[in-house]
Amino acid sequence: MLAEFYELANIPRQSNHEKAVSDYLADWAEKNGFDYVQDQENNVIIEVPPTQGYEKVPLTIIQGHMDMVCIADDGVKYDPLTDPIKLIRNEKNLTAQGTSLGADNGIGVAITLYMIRSKNLCHGPLRAIFTVNEEDGFTGALRISEKYFLDAAYLVNCDSEAFGELTESCAGSNRYDFSKSCTWVSPKGNKAYKLSLSGLRGGHSGMEIGLGHANAIKNMGIALSYAFRNGVHIELAVFEGGQALNAIPANARATVVIAADHQKAFEELMVVIMEQFGKTYQGIEENYEFTCEKTMLPDQVLSEADAESYLNLIVGIQDGVHTISPFADDLIESSANIGLAKLGAESMNLHVMARSSEDFHLLQYTLMYQSLAFMSGFDVENALPTPGWAVDSDNLLKDMYAQAYKDCTGKDIKIIAIHAGLECGSFAKKNPDLKMISVGPDLSDIHTPKETLYLDSIAPSVAVLVKLFKDMK
The missing domain is CATH 3.30.70.360 (Alpha-Beta Plaits)
Incomplete structure (x- = not known):
C-alpha cells in the first residue's frame, strides 16, 4: 500500500497541474488489465469487475482526488511543478522534508489502487474515480460526466483524515x-x-x-x-x-x-x-x-x-x-x-x-x-x-460501514459533519439518490509542512473497507 503512495510522491501533482499523475494512473490501469477512461479534464475512471458470486451486488464507487496542496516551510527550496516529495518515515509516522506530504489525498488514492488490484477481496462491481483539482476549485468533480454516477448505488469517498470517524455531511464554498x-x-x-x-x-x-x-x-x-x-x-x-x-x-x-x-x-x-x-x-x-x-x-x-x-x-x-x-x-x-x-x-x-x-x-x-x-x-x-453535502437520513451505506467498523474494532463509529469541503456535494447533484460516506486513515496538520500520516491507522482502515464490500452480498 505504501509502495503505491511512494510512487505518487515521486510525481509533482499540484492542483491544476495533474497531467503527469493522471497519465500515471491511466497507465497503471492499463498495465493491470482494467478498462478505464481518462476524460478531457484528466479525471481517471477505472472499471473493476465483481468477484465470483458478487455479480448482483449494486455498483459501488471508490473515489479520491489526485492533486495535493503544495506548501513549503519558509526558506525551503521547492518547486511544486518539478520537485518530488521527499519522504521521511519512522516506525509510527510518514512526513515530508520541509513540505506538505500530499497524503491528502494521496493515501486515499493509494488505498484504492491497492484494494482494486488485490486478488483476495470479495466485492461487487466497483468503479474507482480519481478526480483533478479538488484543492483549488473542485473542477474535476464538477465537470466529470454524470453518467459515471447514475448507475451507482453507493460511493465511498476516501478523503477524510480520522480513522474511527465517518463523515456524512460537509460545507459548500x-x-x-x-x-x-x-x-x-x-x-x-x-x-x-x-x-x-x-x-x-x-x-x-x-x-x-x-x-x-x-x-x-x-x-x-x-x-x-x-x-x-x-x-x-x-x-x-x-x-x-x-x-x-x-x-x-x-x-x-x-x-x-x-x-x-x-x-x-x-x-x-x-x-x-x-x-x-x-x-x-x-x-x-x-x-x-x-x-x-x-x-x-x-x-x-x-x-x-x-x-x-x-x-x-x-x-x-x-x-x-x-x-x-x-x-x-x-x-x-x-x-x-x-x-x-x-x-x-x-x-x-x-x-x-x-x-x-x-x-x-x-x-x-x-x-x-x-x-x-x-x-x-x-x-x-x-x-x-461548490455545493455542500446535506445529511441523508436514509443513508444505508452509513449503517453498513458503521456495522463493518464495529465488527472489525469492537467500537462504535463516530459520525460527523465537517466544515471543510468534500466532492460528495458535487456528486449528489449528479445523482441525488447516491448513498455516500467519507472515511480515511489518521492524518494531522494537512495543508502544512507538518502534515503527518499515522501508519498504524492504514491497515485497520483497509480492513473495514474489505469487510464492508464483503458484507454487501
Missing part, C-alpha cells in the same frame, strides 16, 4: 478573486523597510479555521494600516503572502517606503501592534517571528490611492469563523479565509475562500464582498461555487 489594475510611481519617501511575519501555524482553512490560528496576510495588513491610520505616510512596494487558497497563510512579507522624519514613529508603532498581536495569540502562535528591517529603496511603489485601497480591502474582509451552527454541537457554520495576496506589475490581487453549510451565508459573503470591492475600487469574481 465560494471562491472570490479580487483584482484591480494599479499604477506604479517613484517613491516620495527616502527610507525603506522590509517586513516579514512568519512561523505561524497555518493549516487547513476548513478543518482548522476554528482553532484560532492567525492569518499572516490579514495581520500584515492590519499592522501597516495601523501605522497609516496613526499618521505615518506609507508607500507600498511589496505585499505578498500565502501559498494556497484553502490554507491559512503562515507567512507574509511587505516592503514599504516612508519619509525619514516618520522613521521613529513607524518603528514604535510596529512594536506596539506586534505586542498586541503576541498577547492576542498567546498560547496559539508560540513560534511566530516578526521582523522590520531597513532595506534598499525600491525604484517604484504603488500610487497612494492604490496602496490605501489595497490595505483597506485586506483589513475590511471578514476572516475566520463567522457563525456557529445552532443545530449541531461545535460545528462551524460559516467562515472565510484570505488565502493568497500578491502585488503584480499590472494588478493588485487578493483571493478569498468562504465556506458555509447554509447557502444564505454564502449569499451574505457574496454581497458583502461585492460591496467591499465596489468601495475599494476592485473587481471581484465569484468563481466556481
